Amino acid sequence: MRVFVADHPLITHKLTVLRDKNTPQPTFRLLTEELMTLLAYEATREVRVEPYEIETPVTKTMGVRLTQPLPLIVPILRAGLGMLEGMVKLVPTAEVGFLGMARDEETLLPTTYAERLPDSLAGRQCFVLDPMLATGGSLAGAIKFLFDRGADDVTAICVLGTPEGIETIREAAGDRKVTLVLGALDEGLNDKAYIVPGLGDAGDRLYGTAGE
Numbered sequence: 001m002r003v004f005v006a007d008h009p010l011i012t013h014k015l016t017v018l019r020d021k022n023t024p025q026p027t028f029r030l031l032t033e034e035l036m037t038l039l040a041y042e043a044t045r046e047v048r049v050e051p052y053e054i055e056t057p058v059t060k061t062m063g064v065r066l067t068q069p070l071p072l073i074v075p076i077l078r079a080g081l082g083m084l085e086g087m088v089k090l091v092p093t094a095e096v097g098f099l100g101m102a103r104d105e106e107t108l109l110p111t112t113y114a115e116r117l118p119d120s121l122a123g124r125q126c127f128v129l130d131p132m133l134a135t136g137g138s139l140a141g142a143i144k145f146l147f148d149r150g151a152d153d154v155t156a157i158c159v160l161g162t163p164e165g166i167e168t169i170r171e172a173a174g175d176r177k178v179t180l181v182l183g184a185l186d187e188g189l190n191d192k193a194y195i196v197p198g199l200g201d202a203g204d205r206l207y208g209t210a211g212e
């Protein structure tokens with residue numbers, strides 16, 4: 001598994017504002033989308049393209065276009081939805097599938113409550129979006145789901161990650177092709193398995209409380 005941690009002052013600046021507990025919800029949403037576009041640039045570095053010929057006003061030349069089947073973007077509901085527009089801005093022709101997952105805050109185990117994905121993901125490059133890689137249970141579950149459907153190349157993009165989360169994903173990936181792109185690598189988890197220093201509950205900060 002390959003891991004990339006962003007190293008750019010604009011990403012760190014936007015992340016700082018996201019972490020600030022006084023940042024209001026509309027700003028949090030906007031910044032999540034902007035951050036995603038910056039991370040998507042790194043995450044799509046190996047998106048599959050094929051050569052094809054075009055004519056400029058001057059001459060014929062070769063260019064590239066996305067290879068079929070087109071990439072599949074999979075935001076993990078709820079919080080991953082806040083990253084979707086930022087990704088789609090960069091890859092507007094990609095298709096989008098959805099996975100709804102919620103972590104049980106007592107057991108820390110994820111449950112999948114919704115799924116809307118193509119039956120077969122054979123030959124598909126998949127891009128999974130979830131801002132928070134904490135214990136890694138949710139993302140590991142999502143990646144397993146995609147491999148079980150036939151995907152052979154999964155890139156996960158997270159705003160924040162932890163060393164514990166990376167290890168969970170490394171185990172889940174085994175020798176399959178998984179790439180992890182993080183906006184920042186945080187210190188670890190607190191006794192409630194929240195990321196430290198983190199930014200709190202990403203879903204709640206994007207969309208309000210979960211309504212339990």
Ligand SMILES: O=P(O)(O)OC[C@H]1O[C@H](OP(=O)(O)OP(=O)(O)O)[C@H](O)[C@@H]1O
Nearest residue numbers: 078079102103132134135136137138203
């Ligand atoms: O790495 P883990 O320990 O599994 O935790 C991370 C997960 O927790 C959050 O989702 P949550 O379950 O809070 O759902 P939400 O997006 O609806 O808020 C987050 O968006 C991840 O999916």
Ligand SMILES: O=c1cc[nH]c(=O)[nH]1
Nearest residue numbers: 134194195200201202
């Ligand atoms: O810090 C954390 C951990 C899990 N889920 C979140 O939204 N934030």
Ligand SMILES: [Mg+2]
Nearest residue numbers: 201202203204
């Ligand atoms: Mg949440």
